[in-house]
Amino acid sequence: MTSDPSADPSTLAGRLRDAGSLKWTGVDAQIAAWVAESDLGTAPVVLAAARDAVGAGLVGYLPPALRADLGAATAELHAERYGWDVDPARVHPVADVLTALQVTVEHLSPAGAPVVVPTPAYMPFLTAPRLWGREVLPVPMRTDDAGRAALDLDAVDDALRAGGRVVVLTNPHNPTGRVHDRDELAALADVVSRHEGARVFADEVHAPIVHDGRRHVPYASVSALAASQAVTATSASKGWNVPGLKCAQLVLTADRDVHVWPRVDHVATHGASTVGVAAAIAAYRHGLGWLDDAVAVLGEHRTALAEGLAEAVGTRVRWTPPEGTYLAWLDLRPAFEVVPDDLARWVRERTGVAVVDGAACGEAGRGFVRVNLAMPRPLVVEAGRRLAACLR
Numbered sequence: 001m002t003s004d005p006s007a008d009p010s011t012l013a014g015r016l017r018d019a020g021s022l023k024w025t026g027v028d029a030q031i032a033a034w035v036a037e038s039d040l041g042t043a044p045v046v047l048a049a050a051r052d053a054v055g056a057g058l059v060g061y062l063p064p065a066l067r068a069d070l071g072a073a074t075a076e077l078h079a080e081r082y083g084w085d086v087d088p089a090r091v092h093p094v095a096d097v098l099t100a101l102q103v104t105v106e107h108l109s110p111a112g113a114p115v116v117v118p119t120p121a122y123m124p125f126l127t128a129p130r131l132w133g134r135e136v137l138p139v140p141m142r143t144d145d146a147g148r149a150a151l152d153l154d155a156v157d158d159a160l161r162a163g164g165r166v167v168v169l170t171n172p173h174n175p176t177g178r179v180h181d182r183d184e185l186a187a188l189a190d191v192v193s194r195h196e197g198a199r200v201f202a203d204e205v206h207a208p209i210v211h212d213g214r215r216h217v218p219y220a221s222v223s224a225l226a227a228s229q230a231v232t233a234t235s236a237s238k239g240w241n242v243p244g245l246k247c248a249q250l251v252l253t254a255d256r257d258v259h260v261w262p263r264v265d266h267v268a269t270h271g272a273s274t275v276g277v278a279a280a281i282a283a284y285r286h287g288l289g290w291l292d293d294a295v296a297v298l299g300e301h302r303t304a305l306a307e308g309l310a311e312a313v314g315t316r317v318r319w320t321p322p323e324g325t326y327l328a329w330l331d332l333r334p335a336f337e338v339v340p341d342d343l344a345r346w347v348r349e350r351t352g353v354a355v356v357d358g359a360a361c362g363e364a365g366r367g368f369v370r371v372n373l374a375m376p377r378p379l380v381v382e383a384g385r386r387l388a389a390c391l392r
C-alpha cells in the first residue's frame with residue numbers, strides 16, 4: 001500500500017507496467033494516471049476470499065446463500081459506516097455501476113425519458129444512455145463560495161421541466177472529488193419531487209474513500225422523500241480495488257421498484273461474478289481496517305500532488321484537493337490562450353503522463369484534466385512536476 005518515498009519513479013513505473021494492468025498497458029505513457037484503478041494493492045483478506053472461492057469451486061453461477069450473504073454484508077457496512085438502515089432483501093448484485101444505471105433507465109424510469117447528467121461527469125454516463133435510446137441532458141455544475149463543485153439545482157429543475165426523469169447523482173463525485181453534504185442532497189430531493197415520476201440514480205461507488213474526517217451521506221438516507229426517489233449503486237470496486245471482479249450492489253428503497261424487480265432480476269443480476277460477491281462480503285465485513293489505512297495514504301497523495309505542482313498552482317493550474325475519491329481535477333485553462341482540442345494527448349506528448357481529458361466528461365470539463373492519485377507517492381509527485389513544467 002505504501003512505497004519508499006525516495007524510490008526512483010521510472011523504476012516504480014517499470015514494475016507496474018510489467019505487472020500488466022490495464023492502467024499501465026492500455027495507454028503508451030511513462031506515468032499512468034488515467035483510468036480509475038489503484039496501484040496500491042488490495043486488502044489481503046479480500047484476495048484470500050477470492051482465492052478461497054475459486055479453490056472451493058465457486059466459479060459457476062451465483063448461489064442463493066452467497067447472494068443473501070452479500071445483502072446482509074452490504075447492510076452491515078452501511079449501518080456501521082453511514083448510519084443507514086438498509087433492508088438486506090432489497091440489495092441486489094449487478095456487474096457494475098453501468099449495469100445498475102441501465103437497469104434504472106430501462107426498467108425503473110418512464111419509457112423514453114431523458115437522463116439528466118450534471119457535468120463534468122464520469123464519461124460513460126454521457127454516452128451509455130444514448131445507446132439505450134435515451135437523450136442525455138447535460139447540466140453544468142456550479143462553483144460554490146468555497147470554490148467547490150456543487151449541483152446547480154435551478155438547472156436540474158429546468159432539465160426535469162424539459163422532460164428529464166432520471167437525475168444521475170455521483171457522490172463522492174467523479175471527476176471533481178466533491179463529497180455532497182446532507183443539505184445539498186435534501187435540496188435535490190425537493191427539486192426532484194416537483195416532477196412526477198422523476199428518479200435519482202445515486203452512484204456511490206466511491207463512498208468508501210472520503211478525506212479530512214468527512215462522512216459519506218447516502219442519498220436515500222437523507223429522508224423518506226429521497227428514499228422514494230432513489231436507486232442506489234454501491235460497490236467494493238474502488239475502496240478495495242477490485243473492479244475486475246465485477247460485483248456492484250443495487251439498493252432499492254422505493255416500494256414501486258421492489259414490485260417491479262422480480263421481472264427484472266434474472267437479467268439484471270446475471271453478470272455479477274460469484275467470486276466478486278465473495279470478495280465484496282470479505283471487504284465489507286473484514287476489510288475496514290485496511291480501507292482506513294488506504295484512505296489515509298490516498299489523503300497524503302493529495303499533498304504529494306501539491307508538492308509536484310507547486311510552481312504552477314495559482315498561475316497556470318487551479319485545483320481544489322478532492323474531498324473524496326482518489327481523483328484530482330485540475331483546471332489548466334489559465335495556462336492557455338486557446339485550450340488544445342485534445343488536451344490529454346497534448347499533456348501526454350509533453351510529459352509522458354496519461355490523464356483523462358476533461359472534455360470527455362462534458363463541455364463543462366474542457367480545459368481540465370483528471371489525474372489518478374492511486375499510485376506510489378514518488379509517481380504522484382513526479383506527475384505533478386511534469387505537469388507544472390510543461391505549462392511554463
